[in-house]
Amino acid sequence: MPRKQDDVYGDHISHRFNDELTELKSRFLEMGGMVETQIERAIQSLVDGDSQVADEVRANDRTVDRMEMDLDEEAILIIARRQPAARDLRLVISVIKMVADLERVGDEAKKIAKMAIKLIEEGQAPRGYVEIRHIASHVQGMLHDALDAFARLDSEQALRIMKADKQVDEEYQAAARALLTFMMEDTRNISRCMSVMWVLRALERVGDHACNIAENVIFMVKGEDVRHTSMEEAERVVGG
Amino acid sequence: MPRKQDDVYGDHISHRFNDELTELKSRFLEMGGMVETQIERAIQSLVDGDSQVADEVRANDRTVDRMEMDLDEEAILIIARRQPAARDLRLVISVIKMVADLERVGDEAKKIAKMAIKLIEEGQAPRGYVEIRHIASHVQGMLHDALDAFARLDSEQALRIMKADKQVDEEYQAAARALLTFMMEDTRNISRCMSVMWVLRALERVGDHACNIAENVIFMVKGEDVRHTSMEEAERVVGG
Numbered sequence: 001m002p003r004k005q006d007d008v009y010g011d012h013i014s015h016r017f018n019d020e021l022t023e024l025k026s027r028f029l030e031m032g033g034m035v036e037t038q039i040e041r042a043i044q045s046l047v048d049g050d051s052q053v054a055d056e057v058r059a060n061d062r063t064v065d066r067m068e069m070d071l072d073e074e075a076i077l078i079i080a081r082r083q084p085a086a087r088d089l090r091l092v093i094s095v096i097k098m099v100a101d102l103e104r105v106g107d108e109a110k111k112i113a114k115m116a117i118k119l120i121e122e123g124q125a126p127r128g129y130v131e132i133r134h135i136a137s138h139v140q141g142m143l144h145d146a147l148d149a150f151a152r153l154d155s156e157q158a159l160r161i162m163k164a165d166k167q168v169d170e171e172y173q174a175a176a177r178a179l180l181t182f183m184m185e186d187t188r189n190i191s192r193c194m195s196v197m198w199v200l201r202a203l204e205r206v207g208d209h210a211c212n213i214a215e216n217v218i219f220m221v222k223g224e225d226v227r228h229t230s231m232e233e234a235e236r237v238v239g240g
Numbered sequence: 241m242p243r244k245q246d247d248v249y250g251d252h253i254s255h256r257f258n259d260e261l262t263e264l265k266s267r268f269l270e271m272g273g274m275v276e277t278q279i280e281r282a283i284q285s286l287v288d289g290d291s292q293v294a295d296e297v298r299a300n301d302r303t304v305d306r307m308e309m310d311l312d313e314e315a316i317l318i319i320a321r322r323q324p325a326a327r328d329l330r331l332v333i334s335v336i337k338m339v340a341d342l343e344r345v346g347d348e349a350k351k352i353a354k355m356a357i358k359l360i361e362e363g364q365a366p367r368g369y370v371e372i373r374h375i376a377s378h379v380q381g382m383l384h385d386a387l388d389a390f391a392r393l394d395s396e397q398a399l400r401i402m403k404a405d406k407q408v409d410e411e412y413q414a415a416a417r418a419l420l421t422f423m424m425e426d427t428r429n430i431s432r433c434m435s436v437m438w439v440l441r442a443l444e445r446v447g448d449h450a451c452n453i454a455e456n457v458i459f460m461v462k463g464e465d466v467r468h469t470s471m472e473e474a475e476r477v478v479g480g
């Protein structure tokens with residue numbers, strides 16, 4: 001009987017543990033959704049010249065910060081209480097790391113909203129909106145796919161995001177060069193173009209964070225750290 | 241007798257565990273020292289116009305990346321093997337987070353070195369070096385103090401770093417405004433001033449990372465999360 005009871009007790013514990021992990025995952029995805037909306041609305045406020053939306057984005061950043069702190073606390077409690085091992089431990093540690101990435105994506109949304117307000121006050125920038133829209137849609141897709149790869153623990157999708165990040169870096173470089181040329185043509189463009197430059201930079205950083213999330217997904221699934229490795233090595237890890 | 245043996249065994253385990261924590265701390269500080277040197281030499285390469293030093297900084301970033309991956313792995317192994325609780329767990333989790341900050345400081349050093357090479361090729365920038373030296377010395381001090389606060393688990397020093405970061409942000413804003421004005425005066429300055437602007441931005445980010453480390457030190461010592469809180473609240477946590 002004691003043995004039997006132990007089993008029941010063991011099952012019960014492991015059941016609760018699984019519930020906690022599921023809850024942690026779903027709260028992480030909820031924070032991801034919030035952050036996606038923040039980026040989307042920040043870009044919208046910029047393109048539409050809508051300072052009210054920009055103000056809302058700035059105000060909502062507090063909610064993102066709160067989510068970061070709550071999720072962090074929850075993850076540390078799970079480690080302390082459940083002492084997870086192997087794949088479960090990798091999941092919890094990765095959530096702690098990825099939460100920091102999401103919080104920074106939130107910060108980038110706030111910066112974009114701030115630049116939107118500045119541009120609305122100064123009069124819209126004459127150039128760069130096409131590039132912003134293009135890069136924004138690219139990194140928004142990456143962020144969405146990274147969260148999706150996490151939800152489905154899909155390391156192959158994660159690998160595709162790592163590849164997409166190289167392309168965003170190139171697009172950012174090209175857009176920054178074009179903007180620099182435009183600034184040189186007429187000094188009256190400089191201040192507004194600088195604001196556009198900061199927006200492009202913020203978007204490029206969002207791509208980096210999506211890439212960090214993707215690398216964590218591969219770590220969770222495969223147990224190997226593919227940061228700072230070549231794309232060939234990352235392919236080997238995911239394929240193997 | 242079995243009880244006695246248990247104690248000996250327990251002591252032995254706990255002794256090894258303490259050794260591992262000490263080793264983790266000292267390796268973190270070693271990475272911190274490496275990253276401090278990277279920032280110092282990147283600034284030196286820029287101010288002296290020494291592209292060889294800049295090349296070395298860029299090459300050494302691989303060592304920083306390697307340290308990040310090794311330390312991360314070690315920290316996760318400690319959690320899996322020793323199942324630390326309370327203060328020990330906070331230490332290990334904080335190391336995992338702070339290692340990411342150090343790696344990013346390393347990235348900023350690499351960016352500064354890249355800008356140094358660009359400026360050497362284009363001819364040094366006419367303005368902004370005074371500001372770079374000033375902000376660099378400020379954030380280098382913050383980084384050093386943050387690592388020191390970690391080594392001595394000194395939450396009061398950590399609090400001073402959080403306060404210093406506000407000042408760096410103001411210095412950065414003032415320098416960026418001055419540079420923008422200078423760009424407007426003569427379009428020939430634009431490209432070089434942009435490089436200086438990226439350096440200032442990188443330094444401002446280093447200050448942010450030093451601040452993150454300081455917040456983690458307070459979390460380790462006090463068990464409270466002071467991110468995203470007011471300075472008054474952080475003071476209460478440290479003082480209480």
